[in-house]
Amino acid sequence: MxxxxxxxxxxxxxxxxxxxxxxxxxxxxxxxxxxxxxxxxxxxxxxxxxxxxxxxxxxxxxxxxxxxxxxxxxxxxxxxxxxxxNKKIKKDPLNTIKLMKKETRLPEIIDEEEFNKIIETFNHNPKDVRDKLILKLLMASGARISEIVNLDVSNIKDNDYRYIKVLGKGSKYRFIPIYDKIADEIKEYIEKEREEIKSSKKDYKLFPGASRTTFYLKLREKAKNAGINKNVHPHTIRHSVASLLLKNGLDIRYVQELLGHSSITTTEHYTHVEKSKLKSIYDNVGLGDDVE
CATH class of the missing domain: 1.10.150 (DNA polymerase; domain 1)
Structure with a gap:
C-alpha cells in the first residue's frame, strides 16, 4: 500500500x-x-x-x-x-458489486437521565462550557458532530439564536430549531467563553478549537466519569434523538428533515420499538376488541 x-x-x-x-x-x-x-x-x-x-x-x-x-x-x-x-475518485469501481443484505446493527442509545448525568460532569472552564454546549446542541437537534463543530458564528440566522444553519451531507444546507434555553446559552457563550478560547479576531468558528476527534474523546471521558457503561459517542446522541422523537409520535418526515437524511429509508432505521412497548400501544388502541 x-x-x-x-x-x-x-x-x-x-x-x-x-x-x-x-x-x-x-x-x-x-x-x-x-x-x-x-x-x-x-x-x-x-x-x-x-x-x-x-x-x-x-x-x-x-x-x-x-x-x-x-x-x-x-x-x-x-x-x-x-x-x-468525498470526491477522492471520479467513479466508484465497486458500485455494481452486489452483496447479500445484512441486518442493520443500530448503536446503543442513552436516555434523558443518562444524558443529564453526562452534562453534570462538565466543569465551568471555557473549554468545558464549549463542549457542554456542543453536547446540548447535539441532543437538541440530532445533528451530526461534523455539522456542529464546523459551524461559524454567521450560521446563526439573522442573530436569532433559535435557528442555526448547518451544512450537511451533499453540501446541502438546512435550518435546525433550537430550544429557547439553549439559544440563550449560545448567546452568553459567544459573548464570554468563546472570546477567551478563540485564537484570533479572524477566528469565525462558533466553537474554536473543537473537532470531531477532540469532542469524541471528551464525550467518552465524561460518559465514563458519569458511570455510564455504554459505548457513548456522537452518533449515539444522534441515534438517541431520532429514537426519542419517533417514540413520542413526531412524524417520520419531520425527523428526516431534522436529521438531514436524503432518503426516508435511512430514517426508518430508527423506528425500532421494543416488542413490549408495541404490544402496550396496540392494547391501548384496542382495534377490533369490541367486535363480536
Missing amino acids: NSETNVLVVEFLDYLKIEKGLSENTVKSYRVDLYEFFKIISKSYEKIEKEDIYTYIDNMRNKFKNNTVQRKVSAVKTFFKYLYM
Missing part, C-alpha cells in the same frame, strides 16, 4: 469511529480487511478496477467461509463508496 492510499485508509477509519460511531473492534476489522485487500491486489486506490474485487473474492474463498468473505468485501466496498462521496 502506497503512502497516499494509507492516508486515505486512516481518514476512513477515523470517519467510521467518530462520525459513524463504530466500536474499536469493528474499526479494527475494517483496518485488517483493507490492508489485506491492498496487499493482495498490489495497486493504489485510484487504479482499482471491478475485476480486482473478483480476484480478491476468489483469493478469500480459498481461506474463509462465505459470511466472512461477504464481510471483507463489504468493508472494501464501503471504503470506495467513502472515497467517491
